[in-house]
Amino acid sequence: MARIFSGIQPTGDKHIGNYLGAIRHWVTSQSDHECLYSIVDLHSITVTVEPTALRDATLSLATLLFAAGLDPKQSTLFAQSHVSEHMELAWYLNCTATMGELRRMTQFKDKSGGQESVSVGLFDYPVLQAADVLLYQSDLVPVGEDQRQHLELMRDIALRFNGRYGETFVVPQAQIPTAGARIVDLQEPTKKMSTTGGTEQGTLLLLDTPARLRKKVMSAVTDSDGIVRADAENKPGITGLLLLLSAIEDVPVQTLEARYDGRGYGDFKQDVADAVVTLLEPLQTRYAELAADPGEVVRLLNVGATSARSLAVPTVELVRERIGFAPRG
Ligand code: TRP
Numbered sequence: 001m002a003r004i005f006s007g008i009q010p011t012g013d014k015h016i017g018n019y020l021g022a023i024r025h026w027v028t029s030q031s032d033h034e035c036l037y038s039i040v041d042l043h044s045i046t047v048t049v050e051p052t053a054l055r056d057a058t059l060s061l062a063t064l065l066f067a068a069g070l071d072p073k074q075s076t077l078f079a080q081s082h083v084s085e086h087m088e089l090a091w092y093l094n095c096t097a098t099m100g101e102l103r104r105m106t107q108f109k110d111k112s113g114g115q116e117s118v119s120v121g122l123f124d125y126p127v128l129q130a131a132d133v134l135l136y137q138s139d140l141v142p143v144g145e146d147q148r149q150h151l152e153l154m155r156d157i158a159l160r161f162n163g164r165y166g167e168t169f170v171v172p173q174a175q176i177p178t179a180g181a182r183i184v185d186l187q188e189p190t191k192k193m194s195t196t197g198g199t200e201q202g203t204l205l206l207l208d209t210p211a212r213l214r215k216k217v218m219s220a221v222t223d224s225d226g227i228v229r230a231d232a233e234n235k236p237g238i239t240g241l242l243l244l245l246s247a248i249e250d251v252p253v254q255t256l257e258a259r260y261d262g263r264g265y266g267d268f269k270q271d272v273a274d275a276v277v278t279l280l281e282p283l284q285t286r287y288a289e290l291a292a293d294p295g296e297v298v299r300l301l302n303v304g305a306t307s308a309r310s311l312a313v314p315t316v317e318l319v320r321e322r323i324g325f326a327p328r329g
Contacts, residue, residue, distance in 0.1 A: 004175075006022070007043070008023075008039060008040065009044050019283075036136050037076065039061050046125050060291075066286075072303055079305065085135055085313065089135050092323060093130055093161070107149070147176075158172070186201070186221065201216055206284075213277055228257060
């Protein structure tokens with residue numbers, strides 16, 4: 001059975017784009033893969049974050065992921081900082097990756113541009129990410145398009161290490177969803193939905209109340225020609241809503257265009273709002289139940305970390321031996 005690893009940062013409220021683009025697939029993969037999912041809190045400290053905010057966000061995201069259907073009996077969910085082998089392997093890989101490679105990373109250029117002070121950690125972010133995946137000898141890494149370059153680097157690092165020290169790491173493959181999964185901001189539909197780059201009113205948060213979700217959908221920007229048809233250039237608002245409904249119902253946009261032929265935007269938006277609320281209601285109910293017992297979430301994360309560690313330790317032991325560190329006796 002192929003092994004999957006993926007990571008999600010605990011910072012920033014999660015929205016329906018995160019759910020449809022990643023979380024939902026993490027849940028379905030559980031039945032036919034061996035899955036490890038990590039809340040990558042070590043990555044989050046590459047920029048300044050308040051300690052209480054980090055702690056709250058990590059526990060809240062764990063609660064959300066369990067509520068979304070990650071099943072501790074089927075897969076492993078853990079906090080990255082609970083498995084210190086991630087940091088140890090990152091050091092070894094720091095000595096394999098080069099400055100030139102890291103300098104070419106577009107995400108680093110984007111995130112560091114215009115900043116007064118940039119941490120060494122932000123520069124090194126992709127090496128820690130490589131360690132995350134290689135530590136578990138993972139085969140597949142489901143990620144968004146924006147992570148393609150980091151995945152290529154990870155493969156290069158694995159191949160170089162294997163070449164220098166002998167076969168050590170599985171060289172992982174990216175699993176990038178094909179087009180269609182693009183969920184856009186409802187107020188500025190030329191932008192991706194995002195809690196950092198988008199608008200508040202145009203972002204459907206997973207924990208927004210049903211009333212708030214409805215309001216956001218009903219006030220989504222459209223156009224004045226009144227036809228429910230996809231046309232990214234001239235009708236980005238309607239196109240965004242069509243893609244959203246298409247992703248939720250898992251039906252092609254063309255089917256939706258036919259369904260709404262001759263009907264107005266009001267009807268269409270109403271249906272999108274219903275679909276969003278129906279999709280998220282079970283998750284929200286489960287979240288409320290789990291959040292009432294925070295000790296249970298801490299316990300489940302601990303179970304996850306113990307199981308992750310049991311796979312991570314043999315890898316670092318092998319790596320130490322390959323590099324040539326003296327035996328500990
Ligand atoms: N960098 C990824 C993102 O921003 C998160 C991440 C960290 C990750 N480590 C990972 C994703 C390992 C896949 C595998 O989305």
